[in-house]
Amino acid sequence: MSTLTIIYAGLFYIATLLLVVGLAYKIFDYSRTPAPLKIPTTPAPVTQTGVVYRMAKEVVLFESLFKSSKWTWIFGWLFHFGLLLVLARHLRYFTEPVWFWVNIVQPFGKYASIMMVVGLAGLLARRFLVDRVRYISTPSDYLMLVLLIVIGSSGMLMTFVAHTDIVALKTFFMGLMYFDVQPVPQDPILLIHLALVALLMLIFPISKLLHAPGLFFSPTRNQVDNPREHRHVAAWAARLDQKN
Amino acid sequence: MAAAEFDIPEIKDYIEVPKLREGAMAHAKTFLAPKPVQDFMGYPHELADDWKESALEKMGDLLGKYRSLKVFLDACVHCGACTDKCHYYLGTSDPKNMPVARQDLMRQVYRRYFTTAGKLFPKLVGAKDLTKDVLNDWYNYYHQCSECRRCSVFCPYGIDTAEITMAGREILNHIGMGQKYSNEILGKVQKIGNNLGLPGPALLDTLEGLEEDIEADTGVAVKLPIDVKGAEVLLVTPSADFFSEPHVESLIGYAKVFHAAGTSWTLSTHASEAGNFGLFNGNYETMRKVAMRIRDAALELGVKRIVVGECGHAWRVAYSFWNTLTGIGYGADDPFSIELQKQLDPNYPQPQHICELTNDLIKSGKIKVDPSKNDDLIVTYHDSCNVARASRMGTEPGGQFIIPRELIKSVVNNFHNMADDTIYESTFCCGGGGGLLTDDLMEVRVKGALPRATALNNVVKEHQVNFMATICAICKAQFTKVLPKYGFDMSMVGGVHQLVAKAIILD
Numbered sequence: 001m002s003t004l005t006i007i008y009a010g011l012f013y014i015a016t017l018l019l020v021v022g023l024a025y026k027i028f029d030y031s032r033t034p035a036p037l038k039i040p041t042t043p044a045p046v047t048q049t050g051v052v053y054r055m056a057k058e059v060v061l062f063e064s065l066f067k068s069s070k071w072t073w074i075f076g077w078l079f080h081f082g083l084l085l086v087l088a089r090h091l092r093y094f095t096e097p098v099w100f101w102v103n104i105v106q107p108f109g110k111y112a113s114i115m116m117v118v119g120l121a122g123l124l125a126r127r128f129l130v131d132r133v134r135y136i137s138t139p140s141d142y143l144m145l146v147l148l149i150v151i152g153s154s155g156m157l158m159t160f161v162a163h164t165d166i167v168a169l170k171t172f173f174m175g176l177m178y179f180d181v182q183p184v185p186q187d188p189i190l191l192i193h194l195a196l197v198a199l200l201m202l203i204f205p206i207s208k209l210l211h212a213p214g215l216f217f218s219p220t221r222n223q224v225d226n227p228r229e230h231r232h233v234a235a236w237a238a239r240l241d242q243k244n
Numbered sequence: 245m246a247a248a249e250f251d252i253p254e255i256k257d258y259i260e261v262p263k264l265r266e267g268a269m270a271h272a273k274t275f276l277a278p279k280p281v282q283d284f285m286g287y288p289h290e291l292a293d294d295w296k297e298s299a300l301e302k303m304g305d306l307l308g309k310y311r312s313l314k315v316f317l318d319a320c321v322h323c324g325a326c327t328d329k330c331h332y333y334l335g336t337s338d339p340k341n342m343p344v345a346r347q348d349l350m351r352q353v354y355r356r357y358f359t360t361a362g363k364l365f366p367k368l369v370g371a372k373d374l375t376k377d378v379l380n381d382w383y384n385y386y387h388q389c390s391e392c393r394r395c396s397v398f399c400p401y402g403i404d405t406a407e408i409t410m411a412g413r414e415i416l417n418h419i420g421m422g423q424k425y426s427n428e429i430l431g432k433v434q435k436i437g438n439n440l441g442l443p444g445p446a447l448l449d450t451l452e453g454l455e456e457d458i459e460a461d462t463g464v465a466v467k468l469p470i471d472v473k474g475a476e477v478l479l480v481t482p483s484a485d486f487f488s489e490p491h492v493e494s495l496i497g498y499a500k501v502f503h504a505a506g507t508s509w510t511l512s513t514h515a516s517e518a519g520n521f522g523l524f525n526g527n528y529e530t531m532r533k534v535a536m537r538i539r540d541a542a543l544e545l546g547v548k549r550i551v552v553g554e555c556g557h558a559w560r561v562a563y564s565f566w567n568t569l570t571g572i573g574y575g576a577d578d579p580f581s582i583e584l585q586k587q588l589d590p591n592y593p594q595p596q597h598i599c600e601l602t603n604d605l606i607k608s609g610k611i612k613v614d615p616s617k618n619d620d621l622i623v624t625y626h627d628s629c630n631v632a633r634a635s636r637m638g639t640e641p642g643g644q645f646i647i648p649r650e651l652i653k654s655v656v657n658n659f660h661n662m663a664d665d666t667i668y669e670s671t672f673c674c675g676g677g678g679g680l681l682t683d684d685l686m687e688v689r690v691k692g693a694l695p696r697a698t699a700l701n702n703v704v705k706e707h708q709v710n711f712m713a714t715i716c717a718i719c720k721a722q723f724t725k726v727l728p729k730y731g732f733d734m735s736m737v738g739g740v741h742q743l744v745a746k747a748i749i750l751d
Binding site for chain 2: 026029030033034035036037038039041042043044045046050058062064065067068069072076123126130131132133135136137138139140141143203206207208210211214215217218219220221225226227228229230231232233234236237238240241242
């Protein structure tokens with residue numbers, strides 16, 4: 001087994017482990033932290049079903065962002081849904097036989113990469129061009145976009161220009177999944193692509209990418225507007241009642 | 245002390261998003277609370293040597309108690325959606341008044357001390373040490389936020405800067421940097437029973453005077469009862485309603501409504517304040533202590549219903565938090581809640597907003613009104629932030645927008661809304677909410693009122709509007725003081741029940 005294979009196999013095992021453990025910890029931490037007061041941003045749904053609908057609109061359509069900034073919404077939505085299709089397409093490297101719906105998504109996923117990179121480029125341009133956004137941007141904000149753009153464009157390069165050995169790549173990942181490590185293909189573009197994906201996985205649980213799980217725990221969005229009908233008390237606050 | 249000089253912004257045809265002017269409001273610093281005020285609240289009055297450790301410890305404590313704080317500090321991606329949404333940014337062009345930048349004042353410290361990335365690579369992720377400079381920024385800019393939640397409407401993750409501001413003020417209080425204005429008021433309400441510090445006898449005197457005025461004016465003996473045991477309704481209203489103009493006109497309106505409907509009601513000396521500045525400081529226990537006075541009064545007087553007068557943040561606390569804090573509401577089976585629930589009339593929402601009550605009475609024909617009495621007025625309505633974005637009226641979402649407007653339209657013939665992006669959930673704060681209604685923040689207040697003044701100016705020009713109704717004591721006080729700086733007459737601001745008072749037919 002080549003050193004390169006050992007490095008990449010190790011990298012993906014560690015990245016996957018940290019991604020899963022890190023996210024699981026964060027989700028556990030969010031869920032154990034109480035929300036002691038009813039603070040939905042109103043008008044808010046008055047039923048749990050209504051909350052599911054509100055959250056679905058946020059997750060799928062980015063409803064609040066649509067209200068606030070059409071440019072950010074267009075670029076943000078292009079990027080996220082491009083990414084979703086691209087990720088769905090990538091499932092074919094991890095499944096054997098490939099799930100039927102992945103085959104259906106496959107051709108769309110190919111071109112969704114364009115959506116994704118265009119969206120990212122737009123978001124990056126806003127960071128430079130809009131003075132308010134430039135003011136709030138940290139180095140990591142720019143680097144995160146650059147990282148995603150390089151991942152996206154290196155992937156597009158392999159899809160549209162310099163094809164990589166997909167069969168060998170699939171053998172490598174299936175091998176990782178069944179703990180039977182196979183050689184990683186020695187294509188420089190692929191190696192860059194994979195290294196950056198691993199980096200993205202590593203930083204996910206310690207960066208602003210936590211907006212993904214965070215949204216589901218946001219009390220202003222996920223609470224039912226029913227404070228007059230139901231008493232809502234956190235455990236630490238309920239103890240105050242007993243002192244009376 | 246003379247007020248600092250500053251330029252009054254010019255009203256344009258529409259609300260402009262200004263270019264950044266860094267440090268434009270760095271000088272605006274509200275007065276610090278002195279020792280006696282802090283002592284009463286149980287806070288220190290100056291920084292101790294270990295202020296930094298103490299601040300970080302408090303921050304850790306709050307992060308464990310409030311999911312909102314933890315999620316909001318993690319989730320922001322700096323997308324910039326909120327940057328042009330805050331009235332204080334629009335009015336001052338100080339970038340630290342952009343919601344995300346205001347949050348970042350705390351987020352940079354959170355990242356430095358509570359996150360892996362910020363501990364390892366502070367520069368990369370914009371993490372900063374907690375220094376005196378940062379602390380001063382906290383004090384200045386967490387007192388240039390009215391906790392109005394407009395940013396939370398537009399954030400893709402629902403991040404509510406108000407939650408960060410409240411946490412910031414709580415930490416500041418904890419290490420000895422309290423705000424004089426809010427903490428003095430919290431002292432008065434706990435010692436005397438209301439924010440203005442009116443003792444019981446003064447209150448009784450005022451109410452008697454008002455009864456005489458109403459009778460002289462209408463020939464009808466409308467009463468303003470107080471501390472009446474066995475009354476059906478306990479009315480809890482902001483204490484400004486007892487003494488300030490135009491607030492008192494609405495109090496007269498409530499009294500006339502109860503009189504016309506034949507409902508027995510009472511005020512309470514013990515709970516002579518609906519406002520709860522505990523909300524502004526983000527301290528749960530303070531907010532609970534202040535709210536508990538209302539529960540105590542309700543139990544003492546044996547009332548069946550609790551109704552809240554025109555006050556924005558009070559309605560947020562009443563509607564959203566009273567059930568949690570004091571058991572005023574339904575749906576609990578613990579002994580603390582049941583004690584009160586068994587006394588309350590389940591045919592009514594508890595607490596109920598005075599606009600819900602009056603609107604129901606008019607719609608069901610139980611009280612009669614003559615809208616032509618208000619024909620001298622062309623009216624618009626200012627949605628108060630806490631009512632709009634932190635509460636509800638009626639049974640449907642958005643009832644907080646519909647019910648006050650239905651009520652206004654039933655008592656006036658001429659009504660026009662302001663521009664859509666300045667009302668309903670997008671309403672602009674008056675500029676004086678959240679504990680900023682103090683003279684030492686006059687520049688912040690005046691500039692923060694610019695978006696609302698612009699929207700108002702447009703309906704004045706287009707529809708000759710000459711009255712802006714609102715249901716918040718702070719909005720009323722702020723607008724009557726600040727709108728004249730923009731050339732409006734202070735008498736064009738008043739309460740919804742001020743309009744009801746004129747139109748209602750008394751027998």
